[in-house]
Amino acid sequence: MKKLFALLVISLFALTLAACNGGGGNTVKYIELTYADWGDPVFNQRMIDKFMEKYPNITVTLRQDITGSGATFTGNLVTAAQAGLLPDVFATDNVPTVVRAGLTLDVADLWDADSDTTMVYEDVAKTAVYNGHRYAVPSFQFLKGIFINLDIFEESGLQSVTGKYRLDADGYPVKDWTHSEFVEIAKAITNYDIQNVENLVIGFDTWYGSPDFQQVWPMMNSTRFGYDTWDGEKFNYTSTEWIDAMRAKVEIDNYELNLGVTSRYPTADWENTPALQTYVIQSGYAAMDIEGSWQFWVIQEAQDQGINMGFWPYPSGSEGLFPPTILDYQAISSQTAHPEEAYLLAKWMTFGQDGWNARLDLYEDDKAAAEAAGQTPKYLDRFPVAAYPGVWERVADLVDGIPGIEYTLDRIENARPDLDKWLAGYKDFWAWVSDTENNPWSWTALQTAGPNSVAAFAEQWNLKANELVQQEIANLGKDE
Missing domain, CATH: 3.40.190.10 (Periplasmic binding protein-like II)
Structure with missing residues (x-):
């Protein structure tokens, strides 16, 4: 009716x-x-x-x-x-x-x-x-993927290592790379030379302060899960997929006291090295960066300055690539x-x-005007949420020039959207995770406790996330 x-x-x-x-x-x-x-x-x-x-x-x-x-x-x-x-x-x-x-x-x-x-x-x-x-x-929907400084890879001379990671004929990561390959490449390409910063290479910049592995990896290793293991009714942080991903996150975040593998550095190094205080993918010190497509202006500016930068797909899991989107x-x-x-x-x-x-x-009018003026056109940084006839072909033309992006666009129908702006109670859960004063199970506490403590933290996080979210869902929009 x-x-x-x-x-x-x-x-x-x-x-x-x-x-x-x-x-x-x-x-x-x-x-x-x-x-x-x-x-x-x-x-x-x-x-x-x-x-x-x-x-x-x-x-x-x-x-x-x-x-x-x-x-x-x-x-x-x-x-x-x-x-x-x-x-x-x-x-x-x-x-x-x-x-x-x-x-x-x-x-x-x-x-x-x-x-x-x-x-x-x-x-x-x-x-x-x-x-x-x-x-x-x-x-x-905004794409989440990996900004890659292609020049750093070419200059590194990095080659494939059996059982660890694969590189293509140009010396870049293969586009069907795995989560573990991403981590191993970050370790291998890092050059934490803060005495001679012209040689400095940070393995990868993080997603808003820390790696996002536990939010993305599980949904690519099990078709049961969406973003952050949400299955439509509950979170599944006690699953093997989530625990393994979070262990990898804690390990890489603390790798050798984090000497340049991610954008988390020892305090003294940060204070005494201005290069570390920059947005390292933009300033040319990072090989990779977990980033969203709203930052495509960085790729455009890099290309204007003669720096070759691409947008590689987020690494795939055992079930393939389900592009994370925001x-x-x-x-x-x-x-x-x-x-x-x-x-x-x-x-x-x-x-x-x-x-x-x-x-x-x-957008097409603006692109034509920029090209006529001898300028680099702005790249499209946001994308449709529907499969409209002819639209995606036009979209692809507006990001032509970003190496690697086609791999993600070809799989966009399999995208898994994030939860941040719509799932009731999720914002409250992350406030709890960030509360270092009143919460003994905070992210900071987990960083300190180390990867062997992940299973114990998973129990507490799972209880709190489902408590807060399900309580809010039950009441939000409920008919009087």
Whole structure:
């Protein structure tokens, strides 16, 4: 019945739009909407202009008074809502936060009746749904992979070592490399020469301060798991796959007191070596870096400076490569007076097929203009969450020039999205992990205890993660 009602709503709205375009004698319904996110306001306005061309009866104002990005932006949304000034459509860094604040509209009926959503990848479509309510729509997926300084590999003379790692004919890691090969290559290529920093090579930069192995490796070694072993109902930190990955993480993070294998260094070395204080993949001191595609500007700048840098796939597990991706979300305001039109706008700016084709038109125009001016075009850094006809071919053209990326794009239908911005309670769990003062089972405590303590920590982490997440899931979006 809910789906039938949604179909009726959309059909009636389509008739209104047809009248706007000259069909029938119905009265045109003119609508005003507001939109806000933390992206490039100039590009946002261009997208909005194209939206208004398609829907001339809808006027959209880009709100730039809600400042900041990420959690700051979301906090400012809450403040705007308290004043009755919430945008009709907005981005958020954490869906549960805005749901609990009462900022979001349930768009489950509109989503279910939308033919575009049938092409959204299944693992993406399942996110941001709580007790049958969909309080946000996915916007983009960002790729997680490995930035590689190709020049460092060429100059190193590193060669394949049977049983440890494989390199291709150019001296680069093979693209179907394994997790253990990644670790062994990092050890082999490191040259921790802080006396002669022109020779300094850091094996790899970490993911926001520490390796991410336990979040990614298990889902490539067992098809039971998604990101961070989440199986749709619970975490599985006591599994062999998670324990093995976390042991490898602790081992590499403490490898020989961490003399240059990752971006965690002895305090005295850090303080006395300015080179270590840089973003080492950008400054040319790192061979590899676990990174997200929003940093593709680094590859572009490196290439402009004559440094050859590629984007290798995240190393594969025993089940193959399931590319890890990072999701962003947008929501429709619970205060909006025009939910159907707001849904159209949100769809246009995020996952929708028409919006993606409009977005690609703009990107292609910008690429042509840059090339005509003799400049390196900006690489596309965000990617569709759906398998729309013809879209991915155009996407590939906009990252042509980044060595290695095609291996990930060829497997994008197998991507496994992260949990950070949508899974209720997950943010609270990581706050607990980071609490060194009140939590004897913190990540810092595990670093100190060493890899032989991982199994004991796994029990505690598993209990706490499932307690916090399942408690929040049970209540979030629950019908009164």
